[in-house]
Amino acid sequence: MEKFNKLSGNAIPLRITNVDTDMIIPKQFLKTIKRTGLGEFLFFELKYDQDGNEISSFALNQDQYKGANILIASKNFGCGSSREHAPWSIADYGIKCIIAPSYADIFYNNCFKNGILPIILDEETVAKLQDTAENSLNFNIDLEKQCITFIENNEQKEISFDIDPAKKNSLLEGLDDIGLTLNKSNTITDFEGIQEKRTPWLYGSKLV
Amino acid sequence: MTDKKTIYDKIWESHVVSNNDDGTTILYIDRHLVHEVTSPQAFEGLRLAGRKVRRPEFTLATADHNVPTSDRDKGISDPDSKLQVETLERNAKENNITYLPMSDKRQGIVHIVGPEQGFTQPGMTIVCGDSHTSTHGAFGALAWGIGTSEVEHTLATQTLIQTKAKNMCIKITGSVIDGVTAKDIVLAIIRKIGTAGGTGFVIEYTGEAIRNLSMEGRMTVCNMSIEAGARAGLISPDKTTWDYIKGRPLAPKGKDFDEAVKYWESLATDEGAHYDEIVEIKAEEIIPQVTWGTSPEDVVSIDGIVPDPNKENNEEKKKSIERALDYMGLEPNTPVNEIKIDKVFIGSCTNGRIEDLRAVSKIAKGRKVAATVDAMIVPGSGLVKEQAEQEGLDKIFIDAGFDWRDPGCSMCLAMNADKLKPQERCASTSNRNFEGRQGRGGRTHLMSPQMAAAAAIKGKLTDFRDL
Numbered sequence: 253m254e255k256f257n258k259l260s261g262n263a264i265p266l267r268i269t270n271v272d273t274d275m276i277i278p279k280q281f282l283k284t285i286k287r288t289g290l291g292e293f294l295f296f297e298l299k300y301d302q303d304g305n306e307i308s309s310f311a312l313n314q315d316q317y318k319g320a321n322i323l324i325a326s327k328n329f330g331c332g333s334s335r336e337h338a339p340w341s342i343a344d345y346g347i348k349c350i351i352a353p354s355y356a357d358i359f360y361n362n363c364f365k366n367g368i369l370p371i372i373l374d375e376e377t378v379a380k381l382q383d384t385a386e387n388s389l390n391f392n393i394d395l396e397k398q399c400i401t402f403i404e405n406n407e408q409k410e411i412s413f414d415i416d417p418a419k420k421n422s423l424l425e426g427l428d429d430i431g432l433t434l435n436k437s438n439t440i441t442d443f444e445g446i447q448e449k450r451t452p453w454l455y456g457s458k459l460v
Numbered sequence: 461m462t463d464k465k466t467i468y469d470k471i472w473e474s475h476v477v478s479n480n481d482d483g484t485t486i487l488y489i490d491r492h493l494v495h496e497v498t499s500p501q502a503f504e505g506l507r508l509a510g511r512k513v514r515r516p517e518f519t520l521a522t523a524d525h526n527v528p529t530s531d532r533d534k535g536i537s538d539p540d541s542k543l544q545v546e547t548l549e550r551n552a553k554e555n556n557i558t559y560l561p562m563s564d565k566r567q568g569i570v571h572i573v574g575p576e577q578g579f580t581q582p583g584m585t586i587v588c589g590d591s592h593t594s595t596h597g598a599f600g601a602l603a604w605g606i607g608t609s610e611v612e613h614t615l616a617t618q619t620l621i622q623t624k625a626k627n628m629c630i631k632i633t634g635s636v637i638d639g640v641t642a643k644d645i646v647l648a649i650i651r652k653i654g655t656a657g658g659t660g661f662v663i664e665y666t667g668e669a670i671r672n673l674s675m676e677g678r679m680t681v682c683n684m685s686i687e688a689g690a691r692a693g694l695i696s697p698d699k700t701t702w703d704y705i706k707g708r709p710l711a712p713k714g715k716d717f718d719e720a721v722k723y724w725e726s727l728a729t730d731e732g733a734h735y736d737e738i739v740e741i742k743a744e745e746i747i748p749q750v751t752w753g754t755s756p757e758d759v760v761s762i763d764g765i766v767p768d769p770n771k772e773n774n775e776e777k778k779k780s781i782e783r784a785l786d787y788m789g790l791e792p793n794t795p796v797n798e799i800k801i802d803k804v805f806i807g808s809c810t811n812g813r814i815e816d817l818r819a820v821s822k823i824a825k826g827r828k829v830a831a832t833v834d835a836m837i838v839p840g841s842g843l844v845k846e847q848a849e850q851e852g853l854d855k856i857f858i859d860a861g862f863d864w865r866d867p868g869c870s871m872c873l874a875m876n877a878d879k880l881k882p883q884e885r886c887a888s889t890s891n892r893n894f895e896g897r898q899g900r901g902g903r904t905h906l907m908s909p910q911m912a913a914a915a916a917i918k919g920k921l922t923d924f925r926d927l
Contacts, residue, residue: 283540285500334591336607365609418482453712
């Protein structure tokens with residue numbers, strides 16, 4: 253996975269609560285067997301009307317947000333399905349950081365597997381940042397230092413954020429979780445030996 | 461600290477392979493269910509890295525999201541769906557994983573197949589690349605949905621790197637009144653705690669009303685834990701649980717079964733164990749529930765009215781009600797039982813089991829689906845279908861004008877041909893009423909199988925107890 257350390261760019265405000273995974277990437281795009289190429293379908297049904305015309309009021313269709321790589325969302329972002337197509341489509345679109353007051357658990361976890369930094373800030377701060385984003389300001393995100401900086405009205409602003417150290421490290425290092433776990437193969441084998449003694453019925457049966 | 465533990469604590473502790481310095485835990489995964497939508501990229505990842513599936517015998521695959529529910533002899537017509545299903549079949553074969561194809565009567569929705577086959581047992585850790593994996597918690601298993609990266613991690617290592625969640629207890633005290641189902645209980649729970657209420661928690665459902673549920677009812681409740689924000693929900697196992705498991709193809713046999721029961725008995729939450737949060741709901745206050753909006757927390761009782769955004773003080777809440785009303789094409793203050801519907805969907809991993817179909821048949825018998833309504837019944841698996849047909853339920857459904865289909869996820873998420881047209885309104889026994897969930901522009905009202913059947917007959921949402 254690509255390492256994440258610093259990010260600089262514009263942000264898209266998305267003021268909808270409980271944005272679910274069906275909104276992020278509708279199911280007609282889940283039939284792929286690849287991880288890539290989903291960016292163009294991100295928020296498809298919010299971007300286009302039923303006749304395929306762009307909905308101009310939707311932020312992703314507005315020129316000022318083209319090329320933005322940060323999404324400033326509302327409460328409970330990413331609820332619903334466990335489909336990793338949601339973070340895949342976000343990353344493929346070019347968004348590498350999300351800022352929201354809260355996320356659904358599975359989505360939050362999936363972000364880290366795909367090099368996306370999901371920042372949690374209180375609701376009031378997020379609402380202010382959404383306003384700020386409308387002025388096309390450049391945001392700087394520094395994961396190492398755990399802070400967001402931007403210049404507003406000639407004033408340097410800094411907002412710090414909390415993040416679980418293990419998750420932070422996995423993004424900073426771009427870690428291959430599977431490779432790391434496989435290094436502990438012997439420990440897993442030992443566990444299986446103990447478990448097989450304790451609950452032998454878990455071992456041996458296979459459906460044919 | 462106390463030595464009293466919840467069932468979640470116990471299952472967690474018995475699956476710790478190692479605790480990492482960074483506070484995460486490598487947790488052993490006993491069983492892994494695999495379906496066509498969230499697995500192809502995981503198998504591809506393994507292939508590219510030259511890795512193998514560690515425990516193919518702990519893994520079970522079937523196609524459910526994309527499969528057609530009619531004209532199966534013609535195969536899958538959509539080329540993308542077909543490729544996805546074929547890819548799963550190939551991946552399963554190459555990796556020596558048992559795969560139940562469409563032609564196998566055991567094929568069905570993963571969360572129905574697992575319990576049916578005895579693949580799901582108490583005390584296990586079970587994962588699947590599908591958020592409704594929480595269903596298996598009904599057996600006192602720790603079961604949760606994962607993304608594709610974690611599917612790959614599980615395939616390669618039979619473990620996952622996890623952080624322990626907090627314990628929440630949802631206690632349903634007393635007994636439900638007649639006609640109130642597991643679906644009504646879980647909708648009432650989500651109505652109370654909201655779709656983010658369980659975020660960061662594993663929910664344990666307790667109380668007399670939960671104890672009194674059959675295994676199938678318990679599965680309905682645990683299934684929608686994810687709609688309450690919790691990755692997993694579970695119920696301490698008891699005699700109802702062992703009675704259900706006994707004799708199933710993968711259930712422990714003979715002496716092993718007795719040993720297993722002894723172990724399973726030890727899993728129940730200890731008296732006095734600590735919960736980080738406790739929610740209590742009185743069962744007798746629940747009447748049949750339906751959703752009016754586009755979030756599973758948008759729940760009202762069937763005798764209620766559609767909410768009025770002008771009565772809402774919270775600006776954000778107000779906006780969200782307005783958005784939902786606009787999408788749903790509903791006026792504030794409309795009595796819910798006046799909402800007319802066009803379609804009915806009975807099925808899904810929430811309510812596609814035999815008891816659900818039996819309940820529907822009682823409503824359908826001797827009645828007719830309204831002329832204005834298209835109603836379909838999709839059994840959760842081939843075995844559910846077979847059982848229903850042995851009991852003659854299919855005839856009751858067909859006589860009443862219901863469309864009787866082949867098993868799969870179908871219109872719960874509309875990845876196959878079964879979907880709503882824009883603005884069509886559906887009474888559905890599934891689990892999500894998100895915008896576009898059952899087809900772009902489609903309007904979903906969630907409810908119990910009995911309520912969906914009654915809606916089919918009346919052509920509008922109605923209290924089935926008044927039929």
